[in-house]
Amino acid sequence: MPIAFITGITGQDGSYLTELLLAKGYTVHGSVRRTSSLDRSRLHHLYTNPEIYSQRLFLHYADLDDVTNLRRLLLKVAPDEIYHLAGQSHVGLSFEIPESTCDDTAMGTLRILEILRDLPGKPHFFHAASSEIFGSPDSYPQNESTPFRPVSPYGCAKAFAANMVRVYRDSFGMHATNGIMYNHESPRRGENFVTQKVCQAAAAIKLGLQSKLRMGDTSAERDWGDARDFVHAMWLSMQRDVADDYIIATGITHKVQDIVEIAFDYVNLDWKNFIESDPRFMRPADPKMLVGDASHAQKALGWKPTITFQKMIQEMTQASLNQLSSKSRANKNPVQD
Amino acid sequence: MTKKALITGVTGQDGSYLTELLVEKGYEVHGIIRRASTFNTGRLDPLYASPQDTNKQLHLHYGDLSDGSGLSRLIAEIQPDEVYNLGAQSHVRVSFDAPEYTADVDGTGTIRLLEAIRQAGIQPRFYQASSSEMYGKVLEIPQTETTPFYPRSPYACAKVFSYWAVVNYRESYGMHASNGILFNHESPRRGETFVTRKITRAVAHIKAGLQKKLYLGNIDAKRDWGYAKEYVEAMWLMLQQPTSDDYVVATNETHSVREFLEIAFGHVGLNYEDFVEIDPRYYRPAEVDILIGDYTKAKEKLGWEPKVRFADLTRLMVEADVKLLHDHQAGNIKVRS
Numbered sequence: 001m002p003i004a005f006i007t008g009i010t011g012q013d014g015s016y017l018t019e020l021l022l023a024k025g026y027t028v029h030g031s032v033r034r035t036s037s038l039d040r041s042r043l044h045h046l047y048t049n050p051e052i053y054s055q056r057l058f059l060h061y062a063d064l065d066d067v068t069n070l071r072r073l074l075l076k077v078a079p080d081e082i083y084h085l086a087g088q089s090h091v092g093l094s095f096e097i098p099e100s101t102c103d104d105t106a107m108g109t110l111r112i113l114e115i116l117r118d119l120p121g122k123p124h125f126f127h128a129a130s131s132e133i134f135g136s137p138d139s140y141p142q143n144e145s146t147p148f149r150p151v152s153p154y155g156c157a158k159a160f161a162a163n164m165v166r167v168y169r170d171s172f173g174m175h176a177t178n179g180i181m182y183n184h185e186s187p188r189r190g191e192n193f194v195t196q197k198v199c200q201a202a203a204a205i206k207l208g209l210q211s212k213l214r215m216g217d218t219s220a221e222r223d224w225g226d227a228r229d230f231v232h233a234m235w236l237s238m239q240r241d242v243a244d245d246y247i248i249a250t251g252i253t254h255k256v257q258d259i260v261e262i263a264f265d266y267v268n269l270d271w272k273n274f275i276e277s278d279p280r281f282m283r284p285a286d287p288k289m290l291v292g293d294a295s296h297a298q299k300a301l302g303w304k305p306t307i308t309f310q311k312m313i314q315e316m317t318q319a320s321l322n323q324l325s326s327k328s329r330a331n332k333n334p335v336q337d
Numbered sequence: 338m339t340k341k342a343l344i345t346g347v348t349g350q351d352g353s354y355l356t357e358l359l360v361e362k363g364y365e366v367h368g369i370i371r372r373a374s375t376f377n378t379g380r381l382d383p384l385y386a387s388p389q390d391t392n393k394q395l396h397l398h399y400g401d402l403s404d405g406s407g408l409s410r411l412i413a414e415i416q417p418d419e420v421y422n423l424g425a426q427s428h429v430r431v432s433f434d435a436p437e438y439t440a441d442v443d444g445t446g447t448i449r450l451l452e453a454i455r456q457a458g459i460q461p462r463f464y465q466a467s468s469s470e471m472y473g474k475v476l477e478i479p480q481t482e483t484t485p486f487y488p489r490s491p492y493a494c495a496k497v498f499s500y501w502a503v504v505n506y507r508e509s510y511g512m513h514a515s516n517g518i519l520f521n522h523e524s525p526r527r528g529e530t531f532v533t534r535k536i537t538r539a540v541a542h543i544k545a546g547l548q549k550k551l552y553l554g555n556i557d558a559k560r561d562w563g564y565a566k567e568y569v570e571a572m573w574l575m576l577q578q579p580t581s582d583d584y585v586v587a588t589n590e591t592h593s594v595r596e597f598l599e600i601a602f603g604h605v606g607l608n609y610e611d612f613v614e615i616d617p618r619y620y621r622p623a624e625v626d627i628l629i630g631d632y633t634k635a636k637e638k639l640g641w642e643p644k645v646r647f648a649d650l651t652r653l654m655v656e657a658d659v660k661l662l663h664d665h666q667a668g669n670i671k672v673r674s
Contacts, residue, residue, distance in 0.1 A: 098452060102445050110440055147485030150501045160498040163488050171622030
């Protein structure tokens, strides 16, 4: 039974990947940071299942800036595959906390690569790179040989990590792969990402819990895919004999405005009555025309996206409706703690 | 009013030449030095006045690019008009042995410095010592300001990171921040473990009968070599422009290590083939084969052009090492530890 190790297991991708790997018969180990609030909602259903947790799913305390602990953990777990998904993943926030973003995302990746050099087994290594490494690209769609041109601290850190993965692959022959992932969303997307923010607001407004939604630039365009499709690509890339870089994208762009219209349409509201423009949500430098050409992944991995943008946004809005209505019911119940 | 400059890496080859240039131009120069149990200010000896000297133009402060709060404090106190970020672990081969340290200082260190400037609320002009190693496995010959990067070492990955951080802070916050993409630049002050200096020191020792063999790595690597003393002038010129930009600083000639050996040994009447042996320990895990920089932009915009070319540079370095050894033997000079 293969053993996988996941950093960032409590995140959107980590939780979907865990489900995928468990379904394929893996034993899954994940690293989690210690916090005073036990917030592992995305893993809750697995964590509370006694047939899974401590049987085939194990969580370990670790932090990307604690190299001795990581080393000890990886030596003990001796994984066949490592999926490195952890990082401060919010682009806008990386302008507020650039140093810690770089420390996690850039240095954290390097620390794991260094440990891998010394591991006796030669695990396959997946690095979750990002379309933000292209930032303001000279050409589109982008492919695996498009030059990097990051425009945020987050993009700079991811570009560093992706370059390092290439260096370690070329220099030490490591099976280290970059998945250059374009935006990918799902009902488990973090609440401060624009897709989730819009879907939750549409649901909250529908339920009378919110009156307005303040937005930055709604003409910004991105290539948005579904996280469940993307974690499948991660796994496929680890099954190949050779390590490589892959663009993981849908190849189709949508405007933020499209999210607004689909989500509000879904709850039968006219978005024009609820959206207000707020410059605080504008980024200091916004990437232009990020759209990925995933033909290499399609050819080499047989991967292609299966969930459409519209279906994904509708599903996210529905999930928000379900969540908010059960929450507001619970709030009316005095015995709820 | 006297202009103030702050230099990281002031004790290095470039830092010492730049300090001399700025002092000559009437600047008050502040340098950051790391604490070491051995003196590391040898290259600054001619300029370094005693702490009691009240008219001194050069001030040295303890600090480290890995110490963010120390940098913030120094920037706030000094309030420099110009900041030159030359501090780095600058040896490519060593970066494979100490990648995490190299990335922390050469990559994250730049972010710490840029953040310290933002926090201080001042608008100094900023120079970043970028490197031709960023081109690595070159995608274009000769390399210009628009050639995409393909870094092949932890050192190069860290320098690419810093390059983008500088571009990003320029575009996001309107900072006057420039990258000088300097190709190899040498001088009698070059560190003793760099190949040029290693060779010219060996030539002096072999000629004097104090050494028999010289062990080297890949002598077919081709580089664009210029004279460091001229390159620091390009740094200063970049910060005198009304707008910040990125510039290649090079000679537009490429020569192999082998050619350097021929001229260096030939200059003292010896044949390098009688003394040089290849030791694979000095090979890099991934080699950079050919670097050659097109400095047209620096010539047009800055009016800068290299004067000392390859053969003259080689001979100048040999003569300096022959004299240094002679002075040592005659007891005229302190041995620098």
